[in-house]
Amino acid sequence: MRLILPVLISLACVLPAAAEVKVPQSQTEISLSFAPLVKEAAPAVVNIFANRVVQQSESPFRGNPMFEDLFRGFGLSQPRVQNSLGSGVILSEDGIVVSNYHVVGMATEIRVVLTDRREFEAEILLADQDSDLAILKINADTPLPHLSFRDSDDVEVGELALAIGNPFGIGQTVTSGIVSGLARSGTATGNARGYYLQTDAAINPGNSGGALIDVNGRLIGINTSILTRSGGSNGVGFAIPANLVARYVEQARAGNDRFTQAWAGIFGQAVDSSLAEGFGLSVPEGVVISSMHPDSPFAQAGLALGDIVLSVDGQPVNSPPEMLFRMSVRPVGDTIIVEYLSGGEIEQAEVSLIVAPDLPPRDARMVKGGTLAGLGVVNINPAVQSELKLPTAMSEGVVVTEVSGPLGRIGLRVGDVLLEINGETINTTADVEDASDTRGRNWRIDGVRGGQRFSYRFRI
Incomplete structure (x- = not known):
């Protein structure tokens, strides 16, 4: 689970059936148990344990009460294994599993644990940080329990919903509530293709990637985050709609390792x-x-x-x-x-609906010599705009794709759009290579980052 202030924590998914959804008409109907529904749906919701190697600075002042904070980050970078815990949902009998990117993204090892305590190694078929979705594959000798999708466009505010997941790592837990809102955008983690189902079913850290199901056991969403100031559930949780999840599964089965999205321009x-x-x-x-x-x-x-x-x-x-x-x-x-x-x-x-065109040619270049050695650049086109998430207004020019050496130390970053080098306008990647041959000790690089102009001056 991830926390964001007001603090958003990442978290939920579906099953088969076709009974008509209706509001309970009597006290008898209200008191009916969810037990049969949970018994059928719960085996398709799994626990996920992921390990990833991260770099961590090892400071000689570590443990020193006087200097540890003062010199935090000082020292050599050391690899460290980071563990994450979350949930997932099996979506097919042959082992297609969906979870959140923040649970399994960049993981070196992923273990999927079923409710019957069987464990499987999983591989990532497709992962997308923007939408916070990851599609996994596990292999079993027998058909696996799974949930079916419901058309999430048919979901209405006020419908009963169950959230199934592994909050706080305590084991599979089921909470009930209603769908409390639709079309929530800009409130959950990730760039998120911006539309969430909102529920008041209790969702907590560890619920990420678990299922939000309707009263027929069909998946209506994947729990991804909560809105909280305390770190616990305050009854405002968000789920990625099943219709978007289904599109990711479709592309993963087609062999895509990245989500291909239509370009609006x-x-x-x-x-x-x-x-x-x-x-x-x-x-x-x-x-x-x-x-x-x-x-x-x-x-x-x-x-x-x-x-x-x-x-x-x-x-x-x-x-x-x-x-x-x-x-x-x-x-x-x-x-x-x-x-x-x-x-x-x-x-x-x-x-x-088309993919972003990769024209005019990006003409990728890596400067190998001169003052700008280690600088990778491409010409901006719609495909580059989409990949680097550049503003639509940035439809031409040159953008940095790689930076190392002295230019990295002065502050130049991937995604910076170059405007001028030493007063010369940069229109193409060839202009950057030409500028690298310029002689002189005083240098100036002007560009745009995040919509704001910048200028770096340095001597060599």
């Missing part, structure tokens, strides 16, 4: 009350397009700057992460129906 912001007034909207809704790449599929479909995207495939979108989620649950190559407001009129357009 636009930057937008949620319409608040002030923007709604300016656009003449009766209520704040939608996402206004504030910047757009010339090759964006939205531009090709006829949308323009200032248009407000209202819905995708009939589902309302009220934040950029929610819009990205709607695109992520559809395969690349599909076409989505976008409803938008343009010039006061509501329009519809078909937008093709």
